[in-house]
Amino acid sequence: MQGQGHAQPVQRPPHDAVLVLLRVVFVTMAVCSAGFLAWAMLLRLAVVTRRSVDFGLLVAVAAADVLSIVLLGTEPGDEVHTAGGYVGITLLFGTLLLGVVYYLVADVRHFQRQREAYRAQAPAYGYPPAAAPYATGTTGQGTRPPIPAPPQPPIPAPPQRPAPVRIDQVRAELDELSDYLRKHDGHREGDHEGGR
Structure with missing residues (x-):
């Protein structure tokens, strides 16, 4: 089973001034042509976005422009007098307005x-970039690899001191032993002298 792989990097969008200039040029072109070139701005939009909806609207506006040209072309003379001519003008300006x-x-x-x-x-300044998802081979879902923690300085251990409880215990035992030996030695010496 294949995973989704690495995500495609997003291209940097053009500068705002360039986008505004392009919008002004295409809208002006459509308005100055009285709506006959309204399809040009929708062609640019469809190419940029690559959405099927935008391509469908491009075809619809182009068809409406052709139909309005045919209806206006069947008008006798320079002025509009028939219902077909009025429908053609309405269709032309309606598609121009909605298209813009x-x-x-x-x-x-x-x-x-x-x-x-x-x-x-884009990564924030001073931070590592976000890891892109990668294929796992079993679940097909992307995960992020763990980011290792920065090394921590070692914490010094407190100095080792001998346990005072143990020393006191040993001292008490030695004191008891020395008392015992004094008593024992004192009885023997007294017995020994008394026996002489």
């Missing part, structure tokens, strides 16, 4: 998430 709002919201959210993921994987 969706593009800005989705693009900002995407790069906020990318920035947060990048910050989460």
Whole structure:
């Protein structure tokens, strides 16, 4: 059974000024073309996020732009007079408005998430980087290897002193022994002298 392996590193997001410039360029391009190039900003979004929802919206906006061009192209003259022309203009400006709002919201959210993921994987100053999960081979779930604790300085042991209780006990036993021997020796000497 295979584990999930190492997590892919998250790329550093572009600088905020670059992102704002790109957003302004794509929105301006869509507005200045009266909505005919609204698909361009959704193409950029779909390429950046790689989400199927964004690719689906790109296709829908492109189809709405083509349909509005066809409806406006069937209008006789330069002005809009028929229901088809009004539907074409409404479709064109509606997709422009909704496309701009969706593009800005989705693009900002995407790069906020990318920035947060990048910050989460970057190590804090002075701390070791977070260990990436690795394959265990049995459970397939990632774990972190243990981080060894820094070595602690040795604690000096207190100096060894002889136990005073033992010394006192030995001293008391010696005193008893010497008293006993004095008494014993004193009786013998008295008996010995009295026997002379």
